Amino acid sequence: MPAALAGLVLAAALAAVMSTSSGALIATATVFGQDILGRLRRSPGATTEDAHVRGNRWLVAVFGIVMIIIAAVLKDVVAALTIAYDILVGGLLIPILGGLVWRRGTNVGALVAIGLGMVATLVTMAVVGDVYANEPVYVGLGAGLVGYVVASLLSPPTPAAVLAEWDRRSKGDAEVPVPVPTS
Structure with missing residues (x-):
């Protein structure tokens, strides 16, 4: 060239x-x-x-x-991307899926799952000593799942009005949105 x-x-x-x-x-x-x-x-x-x-x-x-x-x-681009995606999957997959399929899940459960999943992934990555290993993601997913379920069950349920708004938006209804309490 x-x-x-x-x-x-x-x-x-x-x-x-x-x-x-x-x-x-x-x-x-x-x-x-x-x-x-x-x-x-x-x-x-x-x-x-x-x-x-x-x-x-x-x-x-x-x-x-x-x-x-x-x-x-991190001087290696592939290692940096691997770490980023491990944190992404280990920290966010459980709260995202949990929010879609479990109506008892709460925002407190999601935040706990994100924190535990991310920390568990990074700690396991350091203990294993291999950025490219799969185990850190599995440990992060497990920790996130436990944290999501426990924290969701220990925190107050999501208000019915918020769940109704979620259902309305999920169905794609174009109605005028109903004000939802933020507390």
Whole structure:
């Protein structure tokens, strides 16, 4: 391949990687800011738009630094992707499936399952000493399942109005949504 064409292909590949990375970084910061920090604040609507934008910029910077550190530590792209997907499957599969099939499942159960599944996956990965092993995912799934069931049974059930709204949306009804209590 001629040098000019090879440079163009390399520039296009780098642009695609940077675009994907920036999108993931912005999505992570936004979800963390809205869904986690926003729920922890006493009065989520009290911040101005400027404060909201400034907060998101700080989160992007913090998560960007974390991404740089992870990239410096894990020099193998395949290993980094394997770890990411192991955490994804070990931490999220049980709460997602549980939320779809078990009506007694709760948001507390889902959060416990995510935390336990992720930690169990990472700890097992460190103990086994092999990033490419399957055992960490199995351990994470098992820990997540136990955590989901136990925490869901120990926490109050999801309110009937929330379940009714879930059923309505699952069926694809285009009715005007009914206000659902958030507590």
